Amino acid sequence: MTVIAIVLKELAHRKWSFLLSLLAVVTAVALFVAYFTTAEASQRETARVTRDLGFNLRILPKNTDMDQFWADGFSDQTMPEDTVGRFAKYENVFLVYNHLVASLERKILLQGKAVIVSGLAPAVVAPAQKRQPMGFAIRAGTVLVGFQVAQRLGLAKGGQIELAGEKFAVEQCLAESGTEDDIRVFGLLSDVQRILKLEGLINEIKAIDCLCLTADQDPLKILRAELAKALPETKVIQLRAIADARAKQRRALERYAAFFSPFVLVVCAAWIGVLAMLNVRERKIEIGLLRALGYSSNRIAWLFLAKSAVLGGVGAVLGYAIGSALALNFGPEIFKVTAQAIKPDFGLLAWASVAAPAFAALATFIPAMLAVAQDPAESLRGE
């Protein structure tokens, strides 16, 4: 009788034991495949979420008095509006940004109290970014009113507000933000430039860049040196807390992935190993009998290794199918923004087809060799 014939008969006889072992291999492979199939989406999703925490670079007119800037929340100096276009051209030169928003802000009195009028230009999106960023999209002649201003003036959507003698339709009253945005009125940059009589001027560019990825290396120093040469009319400040939080979040995700992957492997490996040991233990008398009948240790080991190969091979294919199905079905629900990154990875099938049988064989090999190393009489007494 051939080794494979004996193996197949044993598998058919011990169906539940086989199914339990198969379940271990399938679970291990499925978890691993599902995890890696969604890994890229997970990383991109995290990048998006952290990006949306806010801007992390503020580019200001060179001659801004920083005491005034921090006291008022905006620069009282201006720079040409085309600065944003020139800044954008340095993408991939000494910086990489995600998107840029030029703005002009001034404090005005509205019914005796100060509000900040904020004119926002449409976002300049980096060429590599395919989508428009989430945020305000303001139409000409309309404004978005901060919570405190709306409360004080009794404004609601569809109402009107007069700014520097010009009337604007209230497009939206914003929810309470807990920041100075609550006393802001947001309008289109060109509208705000017109009412402030500052056409063609801005006083800030807010930017999301990728410097957070190298936050440990103080990218601000490099950026300031480069900007001093390229855009001498500007200076830059970085919102360190947000940049650092973003870098920490990404590093945390990487550490989590580095921990989770081997953890899944170790748990499933232990599971397969325990089942392999139980199988050998269950078959100890059989091992003793085969040795009594003159089977060599190698031939007996082959019986177990061939079984592991069958188990690992079937488990790898089923595990890959189930893991991919789980990732494709549930991944888009979890990672809504980056769902398109989730697709079957056939490289994982090749990997699983080699690793699962090899590991199952290794897990079986050790207890099997321990069993065949005993005198046959010891094994026959195994019951």
Place this chain on the structure above:
Amino acid sequence: MVRFENVSKVYRTRAGEVRSLDGLNLEVKPCEFIVVRGPSGCGKTTLLLTAGGMLHPTSGEISVGGQALYSLNRRERAVFRAREIGFVFQMFHLVPYLNVIENVLLAGSSACVRPNSKRAHDLVARLGLASRAFHKPAALSTGERQRVAIARALLNQPKLILADEPTGNLDPENAAEVFRHLEDFHRAGGTVIVVTHGTMAEEYADRVLQMRAGSLNGS
């Protein structure tokens, strides 16, 4: 055929040492039918396992057919066992997922012996199991299972059969049948050593040995 020279076997347990064979000497001639009797725990099974090359003695020498068993390495001993010795166990030790013929052929599937399917079928028929040839052990009676074990022991035409309480789980009728098959083998020129605490085997024996505390007394 079988020679024990001052053989001792000591098991080391947590409770202390257990001396299962104690300087045992024995010579079994070719074509002899030996029955070893004795109470449980007197060392009968250890005697049989050491004679079959399945359990290293602590000291002394054992030879079968002139071959010093434990001077062979594990692989050589496995080959020698497959060719020269047949085993019959009290618990039958049939492989549960193989049918009768496959269980018998298992003895002929080791690398050192060519499987002989015709002989397997002949043996199964001779032992009255032809109608059960493709049944699994679970579907057989205890008597039938022991006859399968005897067929398996006979497949490679060994010179020696070692039987450990072969009728311990059988009714008198089946037990007598088992001994008749062992006697057939003996009459055909084979050597048989049976260990048992029953008395039925004595009527087939050339010699009955009494074992007590790891030593033998002839009778």
